[in-house]
Amino acid sequence: MQEDLLLTFRSPPLPFFIESNRRTYTAGQEHPNRSNIGVFDLLFVQEGSLYIAEENNKWTLKPGDVLILRPDRWHCSFKPCTEETTFDWVHFQTVGAWEETEGSHTGSLRGDYYTYAIRLPKKMHLSFPDEAKLIFSQLHEAASSSSHGAFWERQQRFLHLLQMLDEGWRSDAARAGVSVAERAAAYLKMNYRSVITNTMLSEALQLHTNYITRCMTEVFGCTPQQYLLYYRLDQAKLLLIKTDWTIAKIAEETGFRQTPHFSRLFAAQTGMPPLRFRKRFTN
CATH class of the missing domain: 1.10.10.60 (Homeodomain-like)
Structure with missing residues (x-):
């Protein structure tokens, strides 16, 4: 069940970066127990294995895995590391609306014409680990800098990371419903000055009208028309x-x-x- 949890952030306002670093545990060390820390904790494992629990949910994180822990829950390690384990951590927060949902349920937060629903799986495996490692390294470097422009650089690096995670998830065929709804919305906004029938939309997306309508109703709360x-x-x-x-x-x-x-x-x-x-x- 915990594999299907989805975090949604409605933006703007955008989630913002607080701090980050890279950590290495030796065999026998474990992640500290913490509760209600007030920030989201994003973990990315580079080497080894990390054993993380958030209340009743447990995850074994392998190289390339990302996990986002909530700011309002208790989390800990349910097992010490069995080998040397290197991981990146990022603390971030949002002042906007957010929610965690399960499975295919898209929840109550939806993007509309002027806002965007950033959707991130609670746990995902990155198919581009080398790019991710570079982004995390650049983020840590900006986070440790005290130069005048460091604030802007780390926020931009962090938003690049969020974009990478958001777009990587949306390309997953298992999440096709959200992708279909957003493709349909993009087509409608691009061509709104012209006559657009459901048939035309169906032909443009090469999908059945009923399926497009169901996806848009679930994601945006309304039909294409x-x-x-x-x-x-x-x-x-x-x-x-x-x-x-x-x-x-x-x-x-x-x-x-x-x-x-x-x-x-x-x-x-x-x-x-x-x-x-x-x-x-x-x-």
């Missing part, structure tokens, strides 16, 4: 504020073929017609 409508209306709001275009032109630019239809949908979603919306934010 609902997502498209919401995105079009949000783009219309921006144009109403930023331009002096007519309502007809804005309707056309955001994919609506009839101005009265656009006005009705806009009023239903915002509680006011487009012209009143514009006056509210431009006077």
